[in-house]
Amino acid sequence: MRLPRTAHTERPWRVHEFAHDFDIEDVWSYRTPGAGPDDFPVMLAAISAAGRLDQQGPPARALFAVRRKLGALFGWDRPGTGAGARVESLRKRVPAELRETADGSGADGPFTTVYETHDEAVRELANKTVHALMHLGWVPAGDGGYELRxxxxVKPNGRFGRLYMALVAPFRHLVIYPGLTRQWERAWRERPAAPEAPGGSP
Known part of the structure; x- marks a missing residue:
């Protein structure tokens, strides 16, 4: 479900300290029935196992395929356009105690992990069009449980980047995010059961 930008800005996330020069493009929530306050790592593991962007349905995969072809044709994704090359990685801004929570390896296709805490994680990508952050947060839900947000x-790369973001917005809202909602909520529902503790107690 799409949320107003204030659903992100009003939360005390650590990312606010480091991403003040990025614009908030979208905020979405994902239902995780039965989740508790300590289940954020469980949800991240479920996403990693069954919720990757390259595991989406046919419409989203078709869009990603078109995007890859265009990127190859126009050089949007060449190594010199990424984080650490065209732009400085957000990892350079975060303090050591946060940077040490992740090694900067790939978390979901083109995204790399900047940091992870008990209730938030930041993933990053950059190319010729944009420098983007995916912030995942764990928040209390209206039903007394918890949900993923x-x-x-984004930080578009000049006029070209702003035009690109405007052109792809309908595809994000009508195809990518609805598909991602179904995928991530299913990943939560179908996550592996937690192992029982010795003696048969959960």
Missing amino acids: MAVL
Whole structure:
């Protein structure tokens, strides 16, 4: 479900300290029935196992295929356009105690992990069009449980980047995010059961 930008800005996330020059593009929530306050790592593991962007349904995969072809044709994704090359990685901004929570390896296709805490994680990508952050947060839900929220923060690369973001917005809202909602909520529902503790107690 799409949320107002204030659903992200009003939360005390650590990312606010480091991403003040990024614009909030989208905020979405994902239902995780039965989740508790300590289940954020469980949800991240479920996403990693069954919720990757390259595991989406046919419409989203078709869009990603078109995007890859265009990127190859126009050089949007060449190594010199990424984080650490065209732009400085957000990892350079975060303090050591946060940077040490992740090694910067790939978390979901083109995204790399900046940091992870008990209730938030930041993933990053950059190319010729945009420098983008995917912020995942774990928040209390209206039913007394907890839910996942995703905020997409962007820094477009000049006029071209702003035009690109405007052109792809309908595809994000009508295809990518609805598909991601079904995928991530299913990943939560179908996550592996937690092992029982010795003696048969959960």
